[in-house]
Amino acid sequence: MQQFFEALMLLCFGLSWPVNLVKSIKARTAKNTSLFFIILILTGYIAGIISKLISKTINYVFCLYVINLVVVFANLIVYFLNKKLDENSANN
Numbered sequence: 001m002q003q004f005f006e007a008l009m010l011l012c013f014g015l016s017w018p019v020n021l022v023k024s025i026k027a028r029t030a031k032n033t034s035l036f037f038i039i040l041i042l043t044g045y046i047a048g049i050i051s052k053l054i055s056k057t058i059n060y061v062f063c064l065y066v067i068n069l070v071v072v073f074a075n076l077i078v079y080f081l082n083k084k085l086d087e088n089s090a091n092n
Contacts, residue, residue, distance in 0.1 A: 003060075006061050007060060010061065010064040014064060017071040017072055017075060018071055020075060027082070029082050029085065030080075030082040030083040038076050039076075041072050042072050042073065042076065045065055046069065048065045049065045049069065052065065
């Protein structure tokens with residue numbers, strides 16, 4: 001039952017990240033985006049993955065951690081791309 005609720009938590013958190021990613025791509029700006037927050041979330045998912053590796057519980061919950069990590073990492077990449085766009089438009 002514990003893994004079910006952990007998976008549910010990851011699904012709830014994880015659903016917001018693709019939405020945020022699309023929003024960031026469409027916005028084409030890093031304004032109102034917190035780099036600290038993205039790094040904090042990445043750190044949390046990495047800690048969850050390490051926890052699963054240490055406890056040797058590689059299962060569907062582990063997969064959710066990895067999927068969420070990948071999507072949040074994509075948000076990080078888009079943040080830096082948008083920051084570059086912001087800098088370029090400020091210089092023009």
